[in-house]
Amino acid sequence: MKSTHYPTFPLGADDFIRYRHFIHIAHACKFFSEGKNGRFEMRVLISRHKHSEELDSYNLAFGVWDEECQDLDDMIEIKNGDSDVILATVGTQALKFLQENPNAGLYAQGSTTSRTRLYQREISKVIDYLPPDLKILGAIEGGEPDVIEFCKGTNFSGFLLTKK
Template sequence: MSVSTYDTEKINTEDYIDTVPGIDIMDSRRFFSEGRNGRFELRAFITRIRHDSRRELFNIGFGVWDQTRQAVDDKIQTRNDDMRLILGTITVIVLEFLQNYPFAYVYAEGSTLARTRLYQREISKILDELPGDLLLYGLISAEDIGFIKFRRGINFEGFLLSLSNR
């Protein structure tokens, strides 16, 4: 993949056991957004509901780390003009996870509809640069359509990623 990314650092997932009951944190990373508005620590988590029968379904979430609250705030806008770098970094995190768990599906959506649309626009810009074995689907809830292969020009409510070598 030729998309630029930030360097990431693994975070010990056991540090979060008491803060998210009922959720298994499968992977946790931190990286820094740097730009015109400063330097922000971001954290990304791949999680799974502990007692869900769909053991292959995971979620990726990320946002600005609030050191005081010891929590991620996924509503903050850094406005550092580095969304492409951030999404490239998240994509690499998901790809590495899928390589370790090739049976997995990883779901993602924005914390708001506007943010989901922003992610969709940015994904559309790098769609041709994604690895060929990465499958990307978009969610359409209307009329129970569900997940379809990601295409430019369609509004999606969320995204699902997996590997084609399943």
């Protein structure tokens, strides 16, 4: 199964001026969502806090770029009819980052519970087609253990992607 995704364009730390003082930007790019409600600049940001002791732990963020605020808006719903293409584009960037940084752990969580569930459903759809050396763990709030291997039908509060 091959997902359609948008072409991406690399970005640097200068494209995230308000972030660069407190996070290390490891990977960033932009792409454009195009659909029934127009064209929106989207950005993907893989980063870690500059003072983090866990040097191989990264956060995956994405959202609509707010030019006026110079910030990612991960709460807006553009309802452009292309969420599957957006998520495939973000997923492609995550896989690329892990390929280039095989010791990294990449954490992702939706900005809302419903978005986290959406990401979970999309992962469930493509999990059988992902590279065999990719490991996806699911975080369970208050669970024992608190992180388990991803499995369909379990509600997770976030996801950790690593290479096996």
